[in-house]
Amino acid sequence: MKIMVPVRRVPNPDVKVRLKKDGTGIETEGVNFLVNPFDEYAIEESVRLTEKAGGDVFLVTIGGPENEETLRAGLALGAHRAYLVTVPAPLDSAGVAQLLAAVYAQEKPDLVMAGKQSVDTDNNQAAQMMAGLLGIPQACFAYKVAVEGKTATVQREIDGGLETKEVALPAVITADLRLNQPRYASLPAIMKAKKKEVKKVTPADLGVSPVSRTRVLGLSAPPPRKAGQRVASVDELVEKLINEAKAL
Amino acid sequence: MSILVIAELREGDVRHATYPAVAAGKKLAALLGTDVDVVALGKGAKAAAERLKDFGPKTAWWSEAAGVADYTAEGHAAALAALVKEKGYTAVLAAATTTGKDLVPRLAALLDAGMVSDVIGFAKGDAGTEYVRPMYAGNAEARVAVDTPVHALTVRETAFDAAAPGGMAGAVAELAGVGEAAGAKVVGYQFTKSGRPELTEAKVIVSGGRGLKDAAGVKLVEELADLLGGAVGASRAVVDEGLVPNDLQVGQTGKIVAPDLYFAFGISGAIQHVAGMKAAKVIVAINKDEEAPIFEVADYGLVADLFKTVPQLIEKVKEVKAKA
Ligand SMILES: Cc1cc2nc3c(=O)[nH]c(=O)nc-3n(C[C@H](O)[C@H](O)[C@H](O)COP(=O)(O)OP(=O)(O)OC[C@H]3O[C@@H](n4cnc5c(N)ncnc54)[C@H](O)[C@@H]3O)c2cc1C
Ligand SMILES: Nc1ncnc2c1ncn2[C@@H]1O[C@H](COP(=O)(O)O)[C@@H](O)[C@H]1O
Numbered sequence: 001m002k003i004m005v006p007v008r009r010v011p012n013p014d015v016k017v018r019l020k021k022d023g024t025g026i027e028t029e030g031v032n033f034l035v036n037p038f039d040e041y042a043i044e045e046s047v048r049l050t051e052k053a054g055g056d057v058f059l060v061t062i063g064g065p066e067n068e069e070t071l072r073a074g075l076a077l078g079a080h081r082a083y084l085v086t087v088p089a090p091l092d093s094a095g096v097a098q099l100l101a102a103v104y105a106q107e108k109p110d111l112v113m114a115g116k117q118s119v120d121t122d123n124n125q126a127a128q129m130m131a132g133l134l135g136i137p138q139a140c141f142a143y144k145v146a147v148e149g150k151t152a153t154v155q156r157e158i159d160g161g162l163e164t165k166e167v168a169l170p171a172v173i174t175a176d177l178r179l180n181q182p183r184y185a186s187l188p189a190i191m192k193a194k195k196k197e198v199k200k201v202t203p204a205d206l207g208v209s210p211v212s213r214t215r216v217l218g219l220s221a222p223p224p225r226k227a228g229q230r231v232a233s234v235d236e237l238v239e240k241l242i243n244e245a246k247a248l
Numbered sequence: 249m250s251i252l253v254i255a256e257l258r259e260g261d262v263r264h265a266t267y268p269a270v271a272a273g274k275k276l277a278a279l280l281g282t283d284v285d286v287v288a289l290g291k292g293a294k295a296a297a298e299r300l301k302d303f304g305p306k307t308a309w310w311s312e313a314a315g316v317a318d319y320t321a322e323g324h325a326a327a328l329a330a331l332v333k334e335k336g337y338t339a340v341l342a343a344a345t346t347t348g349k350d351l352v353p354r355l356a357a358l359l360d361a362g363m364v365s366d367v368i369g370f371a372k373g374d375a376g377t378e379y380v381r382p383m384y385a386g387n388a389e390a391r392v393a394v395d396t397p398v399h400a401l402t403v404r405e406t407a408f409d410a411a412a413p414g415g416m417a418g419a420v421a422e423l424a425g426v427g428e429a430a431g432a433k434v435v436g437y438q439f440t441k442s443g444r445p446e447l448t449e450a451k452v453i454v455s456g457g458r459g460l461k462d463a464a465g466v467k468l469v470e471e472l473a474d475l476l477g478g479a480v481g482a483s484r485a486v487v488d489e490g491l492v493p494n495d496l497q498v499g500q501t502g503k504i505v506a507p508d509l510y511f512a513f514g515i516s517g518a519i520q521h522v523a524g525m526k527a528a529k530v531i532v533a534i535n536k537d538e539e540a541p542i543f544e545v546a547d548y549g550l551v552a553d554l555f556k557t558v559p560q561l562i563e564k565v566k567e568v569k570a571k572a
Contacts, residue, residue, distance in 0.1 A: 138350070
């Protein structure tokens with residue numbers, strides 16, 4: 001089975017971002033960048049699927065040359081090879097989806113396993129858009145994936161529980177957090193990843209000129225919460241909730 | 249020119265999130281000087297359209313055709329794309345529920361529409377309609393412009409008050425020519441029934457984190473929630489332990505909530521958790537670590553062992569209730 005995994009480079013999600021003073025973006029000075037966590041779940045699931053049945057897992061990232069580092073980190077988790085589609089400036093999810101669809105058209109994978117959302121933009125769009133552009137089925141927010149022949153059965157995390165959906169392959173699946181526990185890259189795996197193939201292509205090589213359909217005009221800090229207070233006891237807490245906050 | 253709001257059905261009923269979405273649609277329509285239509289697809293859609301026609305749309309569309317009877321992104325996006333193209337809607341929106349998040353991007357692709365997720369506000373600006381949305385786990389608010397003729401949106405349900413009925417009743421009309429859901433079918437659901445309100449609708453939420461330790465800790469949270477008629481929430485750590493169902497997870501990648509009162513017991517206050525609950529009016533935190541970041545967003549913080557203090561709190565609330 002051939003599986004395509006789109007991966008995004010994101011600022012470390014456990015560190016609070018700092019906004020540039022002029023609101024044009026975030027400070028990247030001193031920030032370390034990682035593989036989008038949801039994409040790690042997608043890589044892990046894909047590697048497991050091919051460990052059982054054999055196959056080829058290839059990563060695709062769209063971004064600047066620095067994204068090669070992101071790909072190497074993903075390759076160290078067990079993917080076999082990768083594409084780096086270099087673009088001069090970041091694209092929105094619609095632009096990303098266009099390029100992902102173009103790589104798909106060249107490679108014709110059996111399955112696309114993406115992350116459910118980028119933790120920087122929180123868009124949650126690119127995979128569904130890619131499926132829409134290609135006219136293939138999708139199964140988003142996967143909790144469990146089983147592939148049999150030309151069908152994937154996916155349990156999806158939905159409000160209030162789980163939905164079980166069958167999709168005909170090829171299809172796009174997106175990984176949610178309970179899908180698996182991604183492995184840590186071992187040192188030998190990291191060494192091996194350095195030698196794996198990273199194919200660098202441009203949008204022109206793929207025959208598309210991707211365009212963003214949205215523009216971020218500016219970023220600002222959200223309104224801060226007013227400072228809170230410490231209470232010394234449950235009695236004081238309840239008294240304040242009743243008389244001060246009028247919340248009980 | 250007008251705006252299409254996608255209703256969400258669950259087992260034949262209109263889900264609550266539809267009403268804030270309708271309100272957002274009406275607000276956007278007022279800003280642009282146009283009107284709103286709504287559309288309901290799936291089992292129960294006709295009754296849903298009959299109901300929703302009283303909430304201000306010009307037309308309430310519906311279809312219960314086989315290809316849309318169960319919700320699938322494939323079937324619904326295809327039917328909706330056809331409707332948007334035929335009627336020339338300039339904006340299409342749904343609530344940012346798991347269904348809206350699954351559906352709207354696919355629809356956007358079919359319409360070649362730019363999309364903004366999780367919209368919390370909008371205004372007219374130099375770039376046309378400018379949408380406001382959180383990014384970076386809620387640590388930034390972005391103003392976003394859309395450069396395509398059709399705008400596709402999901403709206404955060406807690407950012408808009410639910411629409412109320414009123415005004416002239418709209419027309420009810422069945423969609424014609426609805427096709428199949430190509431390559432996809434739903435084979436079953438497992439819903440967790442709890443009898444408690446949904447997180448996104450609850451006035452009070454009692455949430456617990458890893459500090460709860462085990463099922464006995466979860467019981468404490470449930471007891472207080474039930475006493476206050478509230479919902480139970482959790483951090484990801486508790487969901488990962490399998491102590492509560494996944495859809496009780498509050499946070500960046502779980503539910504975004506905005507209750508009047510939010511209790512956080514044994515939750516450290518990671519960026520991803522805070523992203524989901526900092527819109528609460530009043531936040532109470534109990535944590536034994538005085539350095540825990542949750543205290544930075546809490547209105548009332550108690551540095552204490554939750555196993556000692558939450559039972560006290562339960563007793564105290566019982567007393568207060570008995571007096572009232
Ligand atoms: C991609 C991604 C997405 C994520 N999305 C979410 C999300 O949507 N929601 C979410 O919640 N998390 C999310 N997380 C996880 C998040 O980063 C944290 O790991 C998680 O929120 C921590 O949960 P916690 O506060 O319960 O546990 P911990 O951080 O372990 O905190 C436990 C707290 O309990 C306190 N405690 C322990 N015992 C007691 C006691 N007896 N009495 C009082 N206090 C006690 C401790 O002092 C501590 O502060 C995400 C992570 C990633 C990578
Ligand atoms: N620049 C990118 N390059 C490759 N894949 C991406 C990129 N951006 C997003 N994706 C994929 O699409 C998913 C959803 O992204 P988003 O729409 O940005 O939330 C991510 O989890 C990735 O799998």
